[in-house]
Amino acid sequence: MRTQINPYLIFNGNCREAMNFYKICFGGELILQTVGDSPMAAQWPVKAQNRILHASLVNGDINLLASDMGSDHLVMGNVISLSLGCSSKKEIESFFEKLSEGGKVTHPLHEFFDGIIGALTDKYGMNWVLKF
Numbered sequence: 272m273r274t275q276i277n278p279y280l281i282f283n284g285n286c287r288e289a290m291n292f293y294k295i296c297f298g299g300e301l302i303l304q305t306v307g308d309s310p311m312a313a314q315w316p317v318k319a320q321n322r323i324l325h326a327s328l329v330n331g332d333i334n335l336l337a338s339d340m341g342s343d344h345l346v347m348g349n350v351i352s353l354s355l356g357c358s359s360k361k362e363i364e365s366f367f368e369k370l371s372e373g374g375k376v377t378h379p380l381h382e383f384f385d386g387i388i389g390a391l392t393d394k395y396g397m398n399w400v401l402k403f
Contacts, residue, residue: 278353280337280397286323289395290337296369299330306340352390352398363387363403370399 282289287303294301306312307320322339329335333355357363367380373394380389380401387403 275334277334277336280335282323282337282339282395284322284339285395286326286337286339290323290326290328290335292393292395293328293335296366297328297330297333297335299328299333301328302326352400355399355401357401357403360387360403363389363401367391367401370401 280286280289290301290303303323304325305320306315306322306324309324311324312320324338324340326337327334328337355366357366363380367389370393371391374392376389376391377398378388378390380387383402385402388401390398390400392398
């Protein structure tokens with residue numbers, strides 16, 4: 272295993288929906304574990320049993336982690352953007368189109384001194400910067 276940083280997103284009850292959306296965008300294998308399916312199930316109230324305790328979406332070097340847990344103090348903000356380095360013009364165009372569906376494009380894809388770049392906020396409030 273190599274040392275790396277992976278984004279861990281926190282949602283407010285819509286983790287399953289968001290991670291299925293990201294699976295459509297990126298492909299890969301999605302694993303969702305609910306509170307009710309975990310060894311900790313008896314420690315949580317009935318209303319929490321269907322919440323996502325841990326989710327992972329893996330496709331090659333893409334490793335996106337998420338949860339509904341810890342969302343009691345969730346404040347959506349603009350201090351973090353997920354940076355996605357793409358391997359081709361076709362890939363950046365595909366990811367950008369899919370991620371921006373239902374969201375807001377803040378900087379359309381455009382030629383940059385170092386390639387192609389664009390930014391958006393997806394429909395779940397996550398900020399993305401894509402670059403090729």
